[in-house]
Amino acid sequence: MTFDKRNSLEATEAELQQALQDFRQTVHAWSEAEYARPRSVQSVAARHTWKWALTWAMGCVLAIGGLGAGLYEHHQQQAAKGNETPQQQQMTAAAAQSAAPEVNAPVKEVPAQEATEMDASLLAAVDSDVSRQVPSEMEPLAQLMESEVSR
Amino acid sequence: MAAGAVAKPMDPESVEALAAQEFARIVETHRPQIFRFLLSSTRDVDLAETLTQECFLKAHRHWGQFRGDSTAMTWLMRIALNLEKDHWRNRRLQFWRQTRTNAVDLDEASEWLPSGERSAEQKLLAREQVKKVWKVVETLSDRQRRVFLLRYVEEMELSEIAQITGLSEGTVKAHLSRALARVRREVGGTR
Numbered sequence: 001m002t003f004d005k006r007n008s009l010e011a012t013e014a015e016l017q018q019a020l021q022d023f024r025q026t027v028h029a030w031s032e033a034e035y036a037r038p039r040s041v042q043s044v045a046a047r048h049t050w051k052w053a054l055t056w057a058m059g060c061v062l063a064i065g066g067l068g069a070g071l072y073e074h075h076q077q078q079a080a081k082g083n084e085t086p087q088q089q090q091m092t093a094a095a096a097q098s099a100a101p102e103v104n105a106p107v108k109e110v111p112a113q114e115a116t117e118m119d120a121s122l123l124a125a126v127d128s129d130v131s132r133q134v135p136s137e138m139e140p141l142a143q144l145m146e147s148e149v150s151r
Numbered sequence: 152m153a154a155g156a157v158a159k160p161m162d163p164e165s166v167e168a169l170a171a172q173e174f175a176r177i178v179e180t181h182r183p184q185i186f187r188f189l190l191s192s193t194r195d196v197d198l199a200e201t202l203t204q205e206c207f208l209k210a211h212r213h214w215g216q217f218r219g220d221s222t223a224m225t226w227l228m229r230i231a232l233n234l235e236k237d238h239w240r241n242r243r244l245q246f247w248r249q250t251r252t253n254a255v256d257l258d259e260a261s262e263w264l265p266s267g268e269r270s271a272e273q274k275l276l277a278r279e280q281v282k283k284v285w286k287v288v289e290t291l292s293d294r295q296r297r298v299f300l301l302r303y304v305e306e307m308e309l310s311e312i313a314q315i316t317g318l319s320e321g322t323v324k325a326h327l328s329r330a331l332a333r334v335r336r337e338v339g340g341t342r
Contacts, residue, residue: 012339016331019280019338020303022264026281027304030263031187034196 174214177223178207184224184305185231191288191300192235194254202238206231221314228305228315232297239293257285283337291330298323299330
């Protein structure tokens with residue numbers, strides 16, 4: 001082993017020993033500082049209390065949210081039912097009308113009578129108009145038709 | 152005392168009081184060292200504190216079984232080491248639980264180097280070296296780490312380490328040699 005190499009090894013060994021000594025001193029100093037530091041049990045208890053409070057708060061929020069969502073959904077369903085009611089009533093009324101026409105018959109009777117009368121008066125007016133509008137050349141023919149009808 | 156007088160046996164209350172006193176003295180003497188070993192092993196102040204408490208609680212429960220075959224320190228250190236092993240085993244089994252640890256990082260752990268009579272540059276270099284040692288310790292196997300810390304932090308004899316770890320002295324030597332070789336490689340790597 002050369003002198004330089006031996007010197008180098010010795011230096012490395014010295015460096016290692018110094019590093020180990022520093023490491024030991026570091027751990028001792030850290031441990032002493034932490035050991036001397038006052039610790040309170042309250043901090044742990046407070047942390048647990050805080051955790052419990054947070055858990056309860058989260059639970060309450062979830063419960064209230066769930067309940068609110070349920071109520072909202074229920075309300076929406078009720079509102080939808082309320083909107084459908086008039087349509088359903090109309091449909092029911094229409095079905096009832098078609099199912100029982102005799103009930104509505106007297107109601108329809110009046111317009112039919114009127115219509116018949118109107119038809120009759122209209123036909124009379126048309127007859128008179130037509131009769132008036134028959135040209136004079138057609139008079140013999142009209143008389144002939146009347147005579148045929150009377151026979 | 153008159154000649155031939157028979158020594159009066161102590162009443163149970165006095166025996167208990169003496170045992171409690173002795174245990175209190177043991178706690179006072181050895182607690183800082185147990186805490187230090189657990190702190191260096193876990194780098195977690197809260198965990199080290201908890202395990203130290205558990206260690207003395209367990210020791211108190213089994214104080215009657217301590218026969219004095221080894222020193223109280225060796226006995227307590229063995230309890231502490233087993234508790235640490237149990238803790239990590241439980242943590243591995245409870246992997247779904249909180250995975251975050253409160254272990255301080257290597258920089259912070261290296262900050263505690265006493266300044267002494269060194270220049271700023273020397274302090275910086277020394278801190279770097281300490282950081283390297285921490286780095287190696289972190290990567291050592293559990294056995295190597297324990298043996299290394301007991302030897303170079305707690306400055307225990309090989310026979311004591313063997314008693315604490317339940318290994319033979321030869322095995323302790325082997326673990327220590329491997330651990331030291333890695334530290335040497337890391338620390339000497341700067342050259």
